[in-house]
Amino acid sequence: MRTGIRYRVDELVPHRGSMCLLETIEDYGADWLRASVVTRRSSVFAQDEGIPASLGIEYMAQAASAFAGIEQTQRGLRPSIGLLIGSRYYRAVRTFIPFDIRLDVLATIAMRDAEDFAAYDCTVSADGATIAQCTLKAYRPRDLTQLLAEAARD
DSSP: OOOSOOOOHHHHOOOOGGGOOOOEEEEEETTEEEEEEEOOTTSTTOBTTBEEGGGHHHHHHHHHHHHHHHHHHHTTOOOOOOEEEEEEEEEESSSEEOTTOEEEEEEEEEEEOTTSEEEEEEEEEETTEEEEEEEEEEEOOSOHHHHHHHHHHO
């Protein structure tokens, strides 16, 4: 992977509008990506108490998607849709994240196979303190249309 190239989130992640939760790709390396977002009252997920900490898994999934998007882009491909299969665990130290907090989201590949199933060790932190962590599992199908057609027949 070539490092040092700047990417925008919308170049790498298929989510658009209010569903594109990350704001900035901060840095990345051969097996990791760090992104950031500021929690805002304008978020579609905002509640009176703040942003639900359970949303952290989607921040993590989008960071993993951005990492895979960089890999695809650098191979001359258009970033494709990945599917969040689940997580081994998800732990958050609080129920809500206050507004106006800058979150750092780190996704590091834990394993990946030849069929594009992958596991990522992920964290969401603020000011160096971990807010949430998990190992998430994802799949990036080579042909999403075929996969959906097969699923519809079952």
